[in-house]
Amino acid sequence: xxxxxxxxxxxxxxxxxxxxxxxxxxxxxxxxxxxxxxxxxxxxxxxxxxxxxxxxxxxxxxxxxxxxxxxxxxxxxxxxxxxxxxxxxxxxxxxxxxxxxxxxxxxxxxxxxxxxxx
Numbered sequence: 445x446x447x448x449x450x451x452x453x454x455x456x457x458x459x460x461x462x463x464x465x466x467x468x469x470x471x472x473x474x475x476x477x478x479x480x481x482x483x484x485x486x487x488x489x490x491x492x493x494x495x496x497x498x499x500x501x502x503x504x505x506x507x508x509x510x511x512x513x514x515x516x517x518x519x520x521x522x523x524x525x526x527x528x529x530x531x532x533x534x535x536x537x538x539x540x541x542x543x544x545x546x547x548x549x550x551x552x553x554x555x556x557x558x559x560x561x562x
Contacts, residue, residue, distance in 0.1 A: 448531040448539065451556075455542050458558040469552040 458465050496502045499520055506518045531539065546553035 448536050449529060451539050451543070451554075452531055452535070454556050455539055458542075458556045462558050462561065464558060465556045467554045467556065 454465060454467065494501070494505060496505065503518055503520050507515060509516055530536075542556060542559075544555040544557065545551075
């Protein structure tokens with residue numbers, strides 16, 4: 445999914461939940477030891493090397509994961525996302541108007557504000 449499509453969907457989500465959201469990205473060259481990687485490693489421990497050979501096996505194992513005693517909500521999406529589809533210039537300008545990019549880290553720190561409600 446093109447980054448423009450992702451940002452467009454995040455703007456839609458901010459509108460749907462009526463809350464601002466902050467996106468923080470790690471630079472592409474960042475260490476594999478960032479917190480998400482550590483969390484995933486802990487969640488995957490119970491798999492004990494099980495071969496995740498099909499979607500059903502993966503979903504069932506994912507449902508068994510726990511983090512601080514909580515199980516994730518897991519659903520298999522059947523939606524097909526097409527690659528290479530980007531927003532047009534005008535649509536992307538409308539998305540960008542809803543974003544606040546950090547002055548020092550504009551690619552890695554973005555706040556999305558919901559549309560004002562009337």
